[in-house]
Structures are given as structure tokens and as C-alpha cells.
Amino acid sequence: MNSITYSLALFLLVSLSFLPAHAGSLSLPQPTGNVLLEVSGDIRYTNAGDKARFDRKMLHTLPTHVLTTHTPWTDGKRQFRGPLIRDVLSRVGADGDELRVEAMNGYIGLIPISDVVDYDVILAMSMDGKPLVIRNFGPLFVLYPFDENPDLNTEDIRYRSVWQVAKIHVH
Amino acid sequence: MVNYLRYPLRLKLGAAAVLGFFIAALVVAGMIVWRQESLANSVGGDVTWAAYKLDREAIQLRDKLDEVNDLDALRIKFELLYSRLNILQRGDIGELFQRIDDQTQLIPAIASQMDILDLQFGGLERLDEASRRSLQAALDPLIDLSQRLVIATNTHLGKAKQQEREALQWLHWMLLSLLGLMSLSILMVTRFLFREARENAESRRAQEVLRRRLEESAQKAQDANEAKSEFLATVSHEIRTPLNGVIGMSEMLRGRPLDPSSRRYAEIIHDSADKLLGLINDILDFSRIESGHLELEHVDFSLQELIEAAVRLFEPRAAYKGITLTSQLADDVPERLQGDPGRLRQVLLNLLSNAIKFTEHGDVSVQVSYSADERLLVSVRDSGSGISDEQRHRLFEPFRQGDASTARRFGGSGLGLVICRRLVSAMGGDIEFISRVGEGSRFWFEVPLRRANPPEQTNKSAEPHFWPALPSGQRLLVVEDNAINQQVARIMLTRLGCRVEIASSGEEALRITQGDPFALIFMDLQMPLLDGFEVTRQLRRRADWCARVPIVAMTAGTFGDEHARCLAAGMNDYLIKPLSSAQLQATLHHHIGGMDETTSIPSEDGRAGEDGASEESASEPIEASAVDSGNEPRLALDVLDELHEHLALEDVRKLVNVYRRQMPGRLEALSLAINNGQVDQVMQLAHLVKGEALSLGLCQVGERARELESAAQRAPHDHLTMLLDALENCLSPSLDDLEAWLDGTSLRPIDMQDSRESNAE
Numbered sequence: 001m002n003s004i005t006y007s008l009a010l011f012l013l014v015s016l017s018f019l020p021a022h023a024g025s026l027s028l029p030q031p032t033g034n035v036l037l038e039v040s041g042d043i044r045y046t047n048a049g050d051k052a053r054f055d056r057k058m059l060h061t062l063p064t065h066v067l068t069t070h071t072p073w074t075d076g077k078r079q080f081r082g083p084l085i086r087d088v089l090s091r092v093g094a095d096g097d098e099l100r101v102e103a104m105n106g107y108i109g110l111i112p113i114s115d116v117v118d119y120d121v122i123l124a125m126s127m128d129g130k131p132l133v134i135r136n137f138g139p140l141f142v143l144y145p146f147d148e149n150p151d152l153n154t155e156d157i158r159y160r161s162v163w164q165v166a167k168i169h170v171h
Numbered sequence: 172m173v174n175y176l177r178y179p180l181r182l183k184l185g186a187a188a189v190l191g192f193f194i195a196a197l198v199v200a201g202m203i204v205w206r207q208e209s210l211a212n213s214v215g216g217d218v219t220w221a222a223y224k225l226d227r228e229a230i231q232l233r234d235k236l237d238e239v240n241d242l243d244a245l246r247i248k249f250e251l252l253y254s255r256l257n258i259l260q261r262g263d264i265g266e267l268f269q270r271i272d273d274q275t276q277l278i279p280a281i282a283s284q285m286d287i288l289d290l291q292f293g294g295l296e297r298l299d300e301a302s303r304r305s306l307q308a309a310l311d312p313l314i315d316l317s318q319r320l321v322i323a324t325n326t327h328l329g330k331a332k333q334q335e336r337e338a339l340q341w342l343h344w345m346l347l348s349l350l351g352l353m354s355l356s357i358l359m360v361t362r363f364l365f366r367e368a369r370e371n372a373e374s375r376r377a378q379e380v381l382r383r384r385l386e387e388s389a390q391k392a393q394d395a396n397e398a399k400s401e402f403l404a405t406v407s408h409e410i411r412t413p414l415n416g417v418i419g420m421s422e423m424l425r426g427r428p429l430d431p432s433s434r435r436y437a438e439i440i441h442d443s444a445d446k447l448l449g450l451i452n453d454i455l456d457f458s459r460i461e462s463g464h465l466e467l468e469h470v471d472f473s474l475q476e477l478i479e480a481a482v483r484l485f486e487p488r489a490a491y492k493g494i495t496l497t498s499q500l501a502d503d504v505p506e507r508l509q510g511d512p513g514r515l516r517q518v519l520l521n522l523l524s525n526a527i528k529f530t531e532h533g534d535v536s537v538q539v540s541y542s543a544d545e546r547l548l549v550s551v552r553d554s555g556s557g558i559s560d561e562q563r564h565r566l567f568e569p570f571r572q573g574d575a576s577t578a579r580r581f582g583g584s585g586l587g588l589v590i591c592r593r594l595v596s597a598m599g600g601d602i603e604f605i606s607r608v609g610e611g612s613r614f615w616f617e618v619p620l621r622r623a624n625p626p627e628q629t630n631k632s633a634e635p636h637f638w639p640a641l642p643s644g645q646r647l648l649v650v651e652d653n654a655i656n657q658q659v660a661r662i663m664l665t666r667l668g669c670r671v672e673i674a675s676s677g678e679e680a681l682r683i684t685q686g687d688p689f690a691l692i693f694m695d696l697q698m699p700l701l702d703g704f705e706v707t708r709q710l711r712r713r714a715d716w717c718a719r720v721p722i723v724a725m726t727a728g729t730f731g732d733e734h735a736r737c738l739a740a741g742m743n744d745y746l747i748k749p750l751s752s753a754q755l756q757a758t759l760h761h762h763i764g765g766m767d768e769t770t771s772i773p774s775e776d777g778r779a780g781e782d783g784a785s786e787e788s789a790s791e792p793i794e795a796s797a798v799d800s801g802n803e804p805r806l807a808l809d810v811l812d813e814l815h816e817h818l819a820l821e822d823v824r825k826l827v828n829v830y831r832r833q834m835p836g837r838l839e840a841l842s843l844a845i846n847n848g849q850v851d852q853v854m855q856l857a858h859l860v861k862g863e864a865l866s867l868g869l870c871q872v873g874e875r876a877r878e879l880e881s882a883a884q885r886a887p888h889d890h891l892t893m894l895l896d897a898l899e900n901c902l903s904p905s906l907d908d909l910e911a912w913l914d915g916t917s918l919r920p921i922d923m924q925d926s927r928e929s930n931a932e
Contacts, residue, residue, distance in 0.1 A: 071262060072217070072262045072263045072264065073258055073261055073262040073263075073264060074261050074262050075261050075262060075265070104247065104251060105224075105228065105251045133250070134247065134250035134251060134253070134254055135250055135253045135254045135257055136254065136257060137254065155217075158217065163254070164251065164254065
């Protein structure tokens with residue numbers, strides 16, 4: 001599938017979830033706690049200028065996905081929890097081909113939208129029930145389902161697996 | 172399995188080598204692939220990155236110490252730095268670092284330094300100069316350690332990469348050489364296969380050559396056998412001619428008044444010659460069968476008559492030896508059957524002859540039955556001496572008899588049973604026997620013979636021919652080198668009313684034919700210098716009458732492709748010696764016969780034969796019944812006149828008396844020969860009778876004898892008997908007429924001179 005098809009599919013998803021009648025109730029509230037994530041770029045719903053900011057509580061309102069897998073950076077099989085990235089993007093009405101994910105230390109990973117549509121890629125918030133802290137890839141960690149898809153164990157995907165995520169730019 | 176075993180060792184070894192090298196190459200290739208998936212390769216880059224980031228984060232934190240006032244921001248920076256340590260210690264990266272850090276123990280040092288920093292950050296209330304100093308003091312060793320880690324990592328990875336490269340290189344070389352070896356082995360195997368194929372082709376070629384040689388030698392053997400048969404036939408044939416002279420002369424001798432011992436000698440000569448003739452006839456028969464010249468008839472005949480005649484023939488001999496001879500036909504044997512009665516009779520007579528020959532007392536019986544599947548079973552049982560087991564297998568072999576003593580005691584050619592077996596198998600049947608020494612034997616044969624169709628009585632082909640008279644006075648040329656044959660031909664042809672000239676050689680023939688044209692040329696094939704073929708070819712090349720004149724070959728040979736060669740040389744016909752006047756007559760009629768074929772009155776037109784129409788004329792002879800002798804003249808007066816011209820009347824009378832005494836013997840012999848189915852014998856005797864009759868002017872008797880002679884070859888037994896009866900019937904009236912002529916001639920003066928001249932014109 002090419003990028004246009006992905007955009008179209010995403011757009012359809014977004015328009016279905018955010019019908020005008022519900023626009024008010026579904027519009028993005030203001031974060032009350034520490035801001036964990038800031039989404040910018042081609043998004044429709046915002047709460048701080050042209051950006052959408054999320055605190056931990058807001059992220060928890062999104063459906064939590066459980067991903068149990070090995071990773072190249074942890075020992076043994078671990079259980080991660082967090083929203084699917086495509087759910088996050090739906091929440092902000094994102095419309096683009098690529099995500100530019102920026103970490104707290106300035107590292108930047110580029111993720112094609114197709115990755116988050118094809119795979120259940122999550123924004124992990126906890127490991128084995130404990131919230132992720134900065135020392136342990138926290139607070140947010142882009143995590144691919146490595147065990148489900150062994151072919152994801154490549155350099156490319158490892159560079160896309162950004163930890164200590166702070167910002168996502170959709171374009 | 173047999174095929175597999177036939178492959179040579181080198182081929183098997185070659186194939187095994189190819190397989191071995193192929194498997195080795197596969198293993199090496201597998202190793203290369205597996206190598207590329209090793210840890211250093213997969214996370215090598217990550218490790219460098221992680222070490223570098225640790226170092227960089229540490230330096231950044233130290234740089235921030237002086238600039239930043241916000242303690243929280245600094246804490247986050249520290250947290251980020253700490254997370255780097257965690258990454259170094261966990262997962263695949265952690266594993267690789269343990270290997271890199273094996274000796275230097277940098278990571279534990281970094282971890283403890285990090286813990287010191289952690290404690291310092293934990294206890295920090297606010298950021299002042301003193302705390303900045305202490306933090307810096309703790310950070311500096313960390314940076315130092317992290318720098319060393321970066322260097323160690325790079326060194327390790329570099330070394331690992333080099334090792335890896337060398338190993339891979341080695342594997343690649345290995346793979347290449349294995350591939351090379353494999354190609355070499357394949358090349359060898361291919362070469363072996365080629366050589367194998369070449370050797371196979373060579374051996375096939377050798378086999379082919381061998382096969383051709385075998386075929387050639389088989390052909391040669393076959394040719395030699397045929398040549399032998401031909402030789403036998405020729406020799407037998409050649410012997411028979413003088414033998415006939417011996418028989419005839421001894422017969423003449425017996426007819427003269429002789430003293431007792433001379434008479435005994437004459438009898439012995441006669442008997443010996445007769446036996447010899449029998450043997451020769453056997454051999455001739457055998458060689459004819461051997462060379463595939465046996466032809467079977469398919470005519471209707473009465474089996475009962477055949478059996479009875481055969482038994483009757485042997486009755487006197489059996490009675491002489493005191494043996495009872497009986498025959499018994501089963502009720503279901505059909506009255507008439509279809510087949511070759513002559514050959515059947517020959518077999519039966521042979522078996523009967525043997526049975527009587529070897530039986531001293533007791534009985535001989537013939538039993539005949541007919542099975543539902545149309546097979547005739549004839550068995551001949553005797554109470555004779557029997558045949559021992561040792562003799563058994565030799566019995567049906569040519570020229571072999573039971574044992575040597577048999578040959579001495581009983582004589583015979585040893586061909587009788589062989590001929591029987593060949594004849595029976597030619598008829599599609601079998602001949603067998605059982606025997607016990609001292610008790611007797613039983614020979615039987617079984618042949619498939621169909622029931623005859625209801626008789627229609629149209630035996631056209633067997634009817635004798637009546638030729639229309641020839642245009643008399645034809646000029647004929649006989650090319651023949653043998654003086655006797657010259658005379659025979661001259662006499663016979665003159666008898667047929669022709670004028671004959673003789674050429675004694677091919678050269679002479681070519682010379683004579685320069686002159687006036689001949690109506691027909693008889694050409695002997697075997698002549699010295701110029702043979703008949705060559706003379707014919709030369710004649711045919713000429714522009715004059717010689718190109719068209721009928722040329723008839725005369726030859727003693729009866730085998731091979733002579734006939735075809737004659738036609739190819741340009742001859743029109745082909746006669747086999749000895750010449751018979753019937754043959755000659757038929758030939759003359761065929762080639763220069765009279766124009767009017769319905770008349771039997773002698774034509775006066777001597778030039779008819781020179782017309783172009785001679786080819787088709789007289790080719791269809793008139794057929795008439797053998798016994799219908801209506802107003803045929805009994806005497807040939809011109810012959811008698813001629814005879815009278817050369818002999819005194821008294822001598823003629825003597826001759827006639829000798830003839831009168833001889834004839835019963837001749838007729839008896841003829842009857843015997845007919846019953847025996849000895850075609851050649853019949854022909855010989857009939858020919859003899861004919862010759863004698865014609866020379867005495869008994870033209871009706873001669874004609875009957877001629878009919879018998881010419882019919883002997885083809886006609887069934889019944890018909891020959893009928894012809895013989897006709898011959899016998901006309902004999903005494905003819906002799907009476909002859910007596911009358913003799914009486915009459917002795918009273919009147921001779922004036923045949925005039926009549927002869929009037930005939931010749």
C-alpha cells in the first residue's frame with residue numbers, strides 16, 4: 001500500500017471517530033499534570049496553539065495495549081503497556097506520511113505511518129506493571145512487536161524504536 | 172542393478188567426488204550465512220553508538236553544570252545519562268559489552284561512579300558552587316571512564332571485524348576452491364561419460380561388423396548348400412541319361428537269343444541299372460525338395476483307390492516272402508479328399524516298402540482313419556526286426572540308414588524316410604514311429620486333408636493337347652556343339668516336318684545366319700568360346716531378320732536364374748534337355764505355329780511361320796479327350812516307307828517282333844511307375860515307348876505315349892491310368908495294321924519316292 005492509501009485510510013478513521021455532533025465532547029482537553037507528550041504538525045485537534053499536549057492521565061484515556069516481547073535492550077521477555085500509536089494519532093486527527101519522533105536527549109527517529117498501521121506499535125508507558133522512568137526508556141517508549149514479527153529485528157526498526165519520547169511531529 | 176554394476180569404477184568415483192564437493196560447498200556457504208548473523212554484526216553498530224552516547228551525555232552534563240540553574244533540568248539530564256548505563260548493561264548490547272569489557276572492567280567502574288553521582292543528586296537541595304564542584308569532581312572520572320569505554324569498544328569491534336573478515340575470506344576461498352574442485356570433478360565425469368559412450372559405440376560397431384560377417388558366412392553356407400543341391404540334381408540328371416541307355420540296351424539284349432550265362436549277365440546288368448535308376452530318382456527328388464522346388468498339387472482323389480492300389484502293388488512281393496498284407500479303412504474316411512495324391516502315394520509306398528523289406532515273417536497292415544478336424548492318419552504296422560534306440564535318431568537324417576549293416580543287407584539310398592518326412596511336412600503334417608526291437612514297428616503320418624467338393628468333372632488342365640499340324644518345311648537352325656545332341660535334335664525336328672541346319676559353335680551360328688533367314692533358332696547355352704547368351708545378344712543387335720527371329724534356349728541345367736538370364740539376353744523361350752518331341756512341338760507351335768489353329772490337316776503353307784503373326788498364333792491348343800481317337804491314322808506311312816527304304820522288309824518284320832515282345836514288359840513297368848507315383852520314371856518310359864512307336868511308324872501308339880509323357884508331370888494318378896489304358900487299347904489294332912502293311916508292302920512295288928516329294932513341297 002502506498003502512502004496515499006494510508007492517508008486516506010487514516011482520514012476515514014479519523015472522520016468516523018470525530019463526527020461533528022461529538023466534536024465538542026471529543027475535543028482535546030487541557031492537560032492537568034506534567035506534559036509527557038507534545039504532538040505537532042498536520043493534526044486537527046489541538047489544545048495548545050497548533051499543538052496537542054498529553055499528560056499521563058490523558059494518555060491513559062486511550063485504550064491500553066499490552067505487548068509482551070523480547071527487545072534488544074532488555075533481558076528476557078517483558079510485558080509493556082501503553083496506547084497504540086495509531087490511536088494517539090487518531091485522537092489528534094493526524095494526517096501525514098511520516099512521524100518525526102524526538103527524544104528528551106534530542107535523538108530523532110523517523111517512523112513511516114505505514115509502520116503504525118501495519119504493526120501494533122505502542123507508546124509503552126510501563127514495563128512489567130511499573131511506570132517507565134527516564135532511566136528505563138521512560139516515560140514513553142516506541143515499541144514494535146518484535147516477538148510477533150521476527151523480521152522487525154533489523155537496524156532500521158531499532159533506530160525507529162525511540163525511547164524517552166518527548167515530541168511527535170506529523171507530516 | 173545389472174546396469175549399475177556395469178559402470179566403471181572411475182565413473183563411480185567421479186560421481187562420488189562431485190557429490191562430496193557439492194555437500195562441502197553447501198556447508199561452507201551455510202557457515203558464511205551463519206557468520207553474518209553473528210552478534211557483532213547485528214548489534215555492533217548499536218554498541219558503538221551506546222558507548223558514544225554515554226560519553227557524550229556525560230560531557231554534556233558536565234558542560235551544563237555551570238550554565239544551568241534549574242536543578243530539575245539537571246536531574247533530567249542525569250536521568251538521561253543514567254538510562255545510558257542501563258542500556259549498556261542489558262539486552263544484546265549488554266551481552267556484547269560484557270565481552271568487550273572482559274578484561275578492563277570499565278562498566279562496573281562506570282556503574283559505581285554513576286551511583287556516586289546518583290547519591291549526590293539525591294542529596295542535593297539546591298545548586299550552589301560547592302555542589303557544582305563536587306558534582307564535577309564525580310563527573311570527571313566518569314567521563315574519563317566513558318572515553319576509555321568508547322576506545323575499548325572501537326578497538327574490540329575493529330578487531331572483531333578484522334577477524335570476521337579474515338574468517339569470511341577464508342570461507343570464501345574455501346567455497347571457491349570447493350566449487351573449483353566440483354567443476355573439475357564434473358569435467359572428469361563428463362570426460363568419462365564421453366569415453367564410455369565412445370567405447371560403447373565402438374563395441375556396437377564391432378558387433379555390427381561381426382553380425383555382417385556372420386550373415387555373409389551364413390549366406391555363403393546357404394549358397395554352398397544350394398550349389399550342392401544343384402550339383403546333385405545335375406549329376407543325377409546326367410547319370411540318368413546314360414543309365415537309360417544301359418537299361419534300354421540290356422532290355423534289348425534280354426530280348427535276343429542268348430546262352431544261359433550271357434542271359435544271366437544281361438539280367439544282372441538290367442537289375443543293377445534299374446536299382447541305380449531308383450537311387451538316382453530318389454536323389455533327384457531329394458535335391459529338388461531341398462532346393463525348395465517342391466510344388467504340391469491340390470486335386471480331388473479317391474483315397475480308397477490310392478490305398479488299394481498301393482497294397483495291390485506290394486502283394487506279390489509280400490506273398491513271395493510269406494507275409495500277410497492287409498489294409499483297413501475306418502468307416503468315417505471320406506470317399507474323396509483334396510490334396511496331392513502322387514506325393515501321398517509316394518510316402519505310403521515308401522513306408523510299405525520298408526515294412527516289407529524289414530519283415531521276414533508275420534504281417535504288415537495299413538490302417539487309415541480320418542479325424543473330425545480334417546486330418547488323415549495313415550499308419551503302417553509290421554512285425555519286423557524293429558528299430559533300436561540308437562538307430563532311432565538317425566532314421567530321418569539324409570543319407571543315413573538304421574546302421575551300416577542295414578545298408579549292406581538291404582541297400583537303398585537312405586533317402587526314403589527323409590523324403591517322406593519332407594513331403595509330409597510340406598503338406599503340413601507329421602510323420603512318426605514307435606518301434607521295439609524284435610517285435611516290429613509302427614510308422615504313421617498325419618496330414619491335414621480337406622474333404623473334396625462334390626465332383627464337377629472339369630479337369631481341363633489335365634487334358635492332353637492336340638496340336639494343329641505345323642506348316643511343314645520350316646527352316647530351323649540348331650546351334651549345338653554336342654554331336655549326339657545335334658543328331659537328336661535333327662531327327663526330332665525332321666520328324667515334326669522341319670528342315671534342320673546345324674551350327675556346331677557360336678561362331679558358325681553367326682556365320683550361317685548371314686545367309687537366308689530361319690524360322691526359328693534353337694540355341695544351346697553351354698558352348699565353348701561363344702556361349703548361347705552371347706550369340707543371342709549379337710544376333711539381336713543386327714538389323715536384319717535376326718533381330719526378330721524366335722530364339723529358344725536349350726539347356727541341361729534346371730536351377731538358378733537361367734530362365735531369366737535367357738529372356739534378358741533376348742531369347743523367347745527355354746527348353747530343358749533332354750528334349751522331348753512334345754516339348755519341341757509345343758515350342759514350334761507357340762513360335763511359328765500355323766495361322767489356322769482349328770484345323771488339324773497338315774498345312775502346305777511353308778511360309779506361315781515367317782509372318783509377324785506367329786507370336787500369338789497357336790498359343791491356345793485345342794483340347795480333346797485322351798480316349799477320343801476317332802479317325803486318327805494308326806500308321807505313319809511315310810515313316811514306314813522311310814524305314815523300308817533303309818531296311819529290308821524282313822528286318823522290319825524282325826524289329827516289329829522284338830517290339831511286340833517288349834511291349835508287355837514296358838506297359839507293366841509303366842503301370843508300376845504310375846502306381847508308384849514316380850513321375851520321372853513314367854516320363855522316361857513313356858518317352859521310350861513313344862520313340863520306339865514313332866520309329867516303327869506306329870503314330871497312334873506314339874501319340875498316346877506322348878500324351879502320357881506330357882501328362883505325367885501334372886495329371887492325377889487316375890488320369891495317367893486312363894491314358895495308359897488308352898495306350899494299351901490302341902496297341903494291338905496298331906500292330907495288326909502294321910502286320911497288314913508289312914504283308915501288303917511285301918506284295919506291291921515301292922513308290923514312296925513320289926509321295927515323299929509331294930509332301931516336302
